[in-house]
Amino acid sequence: MNRARATVRVKVPPPGPRARRWAAFHTAVAAPATYQEGFIWDRTAPAIGPFCTDADGNILLDFASHVGTAALGYNHPVLLEEAARCAAVDPDRYCGTDFIGAAGPDPKRPTIPTPAHLQHKLLEITAPFGFGRAFLSNSGAEAVENAIKCCYAARPAARYAVTFDGAFHGRTLGALSLNRSKAVHRAFFPQIPQVLSLPFCTCSAACRCGWEEADGTSRFSRLLDPEAGLVQAEEVAFIIFEPVQGEGGYRVPRKAFLQELARLAREHAIPLIADEIQSGMGRTGRWWAVEHFGVKPDLMTVGKALRVGATVGRADLFPAEGSRMGGTWAEGNALSTAVGYRTIEVIEREGLLQNASRMGERLLAGVRDLAKRHSFVVDTRGLGLMAAIETDTRARRDRVLEAALARGLVLLGCGLKAIRFLPPLDVTEREIGMALDLLDKALRDAA
Numbered sequence: 001m002n003r004a005r006a007t008v009r010v011k012v013p014p015p016g017p018r019a020r021r022w023a024a025f026h027t028a029v030a031a032p033a034t035y036q037e038g039f040i041w042d043r044t045a046p047a048i049g050p051f052c053t054d055a056d057g058n059i060l061l062d063f064a065s066h067v068g069t070a071a072l073g074y075n076h077p078v079l080l081e082e083a084a085r086c087a088a089v090d091p092d093r094y095c096g097t098d099f100i101g102a103a104g105p106d107p108k109r110p111t112i113p114t115p116a117h118l119q120h121k122l123l124e125i126t127a128p129f130g131f132g133r134a135f136l137s138n139s140g141a142e143a144v145e146n147a148i149k150c151c152y153a154a155r156p157a158a159r160y161a162v163t164f165d166g167a168f169h170g171r172t173l174g175a176l177s178l179n180r181s182k183a184v185h186r187a188f189f190p191q192i193p194q195v196l197s198l199p200f201c202t203c204s205a206a207c208r209c210g211w212e213e214a215d216g217t218s219r220f221s222r223l224l225d226p227e228a229g230l231v232q233a234e235e236v237a238f239i240i241f242e243p244v245q246g247e248g249g250y251r252v253p254r255k256a257f258l259q260e261l262a263r264l265a266r267e268h269a270i271p272l273i274a275d276e277i278q279s280g281m282g283r284t285g286r287w288w289a290v291e292h293f294g295v296k297p298d299l300m301t302v303g304k305a306l307r308v309g310a311t312v313g314r315a316d317l318f319p320a321e322g323s324r325m326g327g328t329w330a331e332g333n334a335l336s337t338a339v340g341y342r343t344i345e346v347i348e349r350e351g352l353l354q355n356a357s358r359m360g361e362r363l364l365a366g367v368r369d370l371a372k373r374h375s376f377v378v379d380t381r382g383l384g385l386m387a388a389i390e391t392d393t394r395a396r397r398d399r400v401l402e403a404a405l406a407r408g409l410v411l412l413g414c415g416l417k418a419i420r421f422l423p424p425l426d427v428t429e430r431e432i433g434m435a436l437d438l439l440d441k442a443l444r445d446a447a
């Protein structure tokens with residue numbers, strides 16, 4: 001498939017008969033999950049950049065990138081080459097917290113990048129924050145687990161955690177306790193105690209969400225007030241936030257809100273964890289979304305586009321003894337860490353941060369234009385290539401998603417009635433134009 005000439009071609013509107021057969025085969029035994037049963041990518045058929053072939057032979061334009069995990073789209077040649085090199089060695093996963101893997105005589109000139117190279121690279125691209133340690137893991141949720149464990153270990157007397165309305169941090173028992181986006185993630189599961197929720201302020205003019213009082217004081221400063229507050233600052237183990245909320249609806253916070261949060265964290269020496277699992281790795285046009293807000297976290301969680309989970313942060317926050325964090329495959333996922341390492345290199349070498357900024361502006365301008373023509377689009381928002389539209393109702397949102405897929409455009413919902421756009425970081429003007437055109441038609445279909 002030639003990316004520069006590829007076009008969307010829908011022969012059988014998805015899901016076609018083969019897609020349905022694959023979905024039925026899969027869901028017959030797989031535990032229920034949030035399967036997008038309409039879009040069944042054929043992993044053996046041609047695909048390049050945002051274009052892929054589905055089970056019925058349709059050529060689709062994928063602006064969901066597997067929730068950003070395919071940050072360089074399909075079949076990027078550099079990643080394919082690295083994966084092939086790594087696949088020639090077995091085990092591709094080993095017990096990496098017990099055994100260190102080398103790749104040739106000199107770590108400065110490895111034949112393949114090892115987990116240690118990825119950790120060095122992560123410290124390089126988080127240099128503005130002065131981090132000193134990294135720990136890899138299997139998933140984003142584990143990266144969150146490890147970050148909060150670091151904080152509980154570093155502040156043994158502190159038992160409160162602070163999270164935000166609309167937050168999503170994963171589905172493991174610790175991480176799910178911090179979620180505030182949808183009830184389904186938490187309902188009836190036991191949770192870590194003493195988690196406080198604060199408003200996630202996205203107000204563009206005067207604050208109406210409850211974060212800021214009329215007298216200018218913030219909800220968090222009132223919470224920590226030594227006389228009238230609910231908790232003492234020393235009792236707070238950590239604050240965790242997404243610099244741009246993902247699952248909760250691609251909500252971009254007000255700058256002053258994050259700055260006030262960071263100011264209070266610094267003043268009271270409370271560790272601040274930025275969860276960059278969805279917003280990081282260049283998605284917003286900077287390596288980390290938090291950079292747009294002039295905020296320095298103490299710990300950061302990374303995942304998705306990195307292909308493994310990572311907890312990165314201030315060296316003094318990591319427990320000194322071994323056995324305190326993850327085990328077995330945590331650090332030993334050799335193939336995925338090598339692909340994650342090359343992903344960072346490609347983003348650097350191909351100037352993809354700049355591309356994400358430029359193309360993000362183009363995409364946002366385009367969806368804003370569409371919103372003027374389709375009155376049920378009630379909001380548009382985004383930062384770089386992390387953009388969304390919100391429709392008037394959830395049913396309408398679902399109709400737009402279906403109509404877009406029927407026309408060959410793969411999109412994903414988020415929040416309760418929003419649609420997110422997260423194309424590959426190297427998306428081109430032509431591909432954005434194609435997506436906007438298909439979206440325009442889908443919005444008309446759903447009117």
Ligand SMILES: Cc1ncc(COP(=O)(O)O)c(C=O)c1O
Nearest residue numbers: 139140141168169170246277278
């Ligand atoms: C911000 C954020 N944190 C954590 C997670 C959990 O990551 P994982 O699904 O890899 O466990 C996600 C996944 O969507 C996420 O978007």
